[in-house]
Amino acid sequence: MSVSTAVERKTSDANSAEIALTVNGRASHLDLDLRTSLLDALREHLHLTGTKKGCDHGQCGACTVLINGRRINSCLTLAVMHEGDDILTIEGLGSPSALHPLQAAFVDHDGFQCGYCTPGQICSAVGMLAEVKAGWPSHVTADVASPQVALTDGEIRERMSGNICRCAAYPNIVAAIREVAEGGRR
Ligand code: FES
Ligand code: FES
Numbered sequence: 747m748s749v750s751t752a753v754e755r756k757t758s759d760a761n762s763a764e765i766a767l768t769v770n771g772r773a774s775h776l777d778l779d780l781r782t783s784l785l786d787a788l789r790e791h792l793h794l795t796g797t798k799k800g801c802d803h804g805q806c807g808a809c810t811v812l813i814n815g816r817r818i819n820s821c822l823t824l825a826v827m828h829e830g831d832d833i834l835t836i837e838g839l840g841s842p843s844a845l846h847p848l849q850a851a852f853v854d855h856d857g858f859q860c861g862y863c864t865p866g867q868i869c870s871a872v873g874m875l876a877e878v879k880a881g882w883p884s885h886v887t888a889d890v891a892s893p894q895v896a897l898t899d900g901e902i903r904e905r906m907s908g909n910i911c912r913c914a915a916y917p918n919i920v921a922a923i924r925e926v927a928e929g930g931r932r
Contacts, residue, residue: 766829769794770838780826784818785809787825788835796836796865800910807909810866810873811835817873819908836865839872848872851922851930859913867909871923874905878927897927 765778769792776791785802788794788811800808802821809820812834840846848868851857858864878897883890886904895901902920911919 763826765826767792767825767833768831769833770835776825778825780824782825783821784811784823784825784828784833785820788820788833794835794837797869798862798865800862800866805910806863806866807870808863808866810870810909812869812873815873815876817870834869836869839868846872847926848922851925852919855918855922855925856915857918857922858911858915863909863911863913867906867911867919870906870909871926874902875923875927877905897924899924902927 761779761781762777763780765776765787767774767776767787769788774792776787778787778791782791783802785797785799788797789799797811797820798808799821800806802809804819804822807819810817811820812818813828813831815832815834840849845853846868848871852864852868857867878895878901881893881895883895884901884904886900887895899920902923903916906919906923
């Protein structure tokens with residue numbers, strides 16, 4: 747073994763560890779480089795490719811997943827930071843035979859074209875509706891003191907503004923989210 751190879755191996759070992767992640771209710775133990783993003787851990791190591799990589803630096807929202815019920819860009823966080831967390835991806839939200847209400851609403855309203863942004867849009871919408879239910883105001887909320895947020899189209903657009911759709915399916919995405927928010931699907 748050359749000196750340089752030995753040094754590389756030592757460095758690599760020092761940067762790796764076994765990480766325990768719970769994704770969609772299933773516990774996994776992964777031997778990961780500590781610098782692995784949660785997005786890469788999901789896609790490359792757990793083969794959960796429903797979560798998409800668009801920009802890989804927090805600009806597009808395609809990688810959105812839910813951590814303990816809150817939405818997060820998985821490209822911006824390290825897998826090692828989420829041991830013990832409850833990680834939910836699009837694969838855990840519903841199944842083809844039992845769609846989550848938001849998945850069904852996106853289908854009904856044609857809330858996608860190419861579909862690349864869609865898993866992130868749906869995970870983000872799940873987190874967003876929970877934020878509304880908890881009374882969190884947004885940048886466009888008229889009365890931030892009110893415990894009940896009126897979910898106008900403007901509110902939905904603002905709250906979903908971190909999720910880019912290059913196919914511009916925005917009107918249909920808003921319609922799908924509105925239907926679920928108004929109780930059309932539960
Ligand atoms: S891939 Fe994470 S925000 Fe774009
Ligand atoms: S459906 Fe194509 S990027 Fe949104």
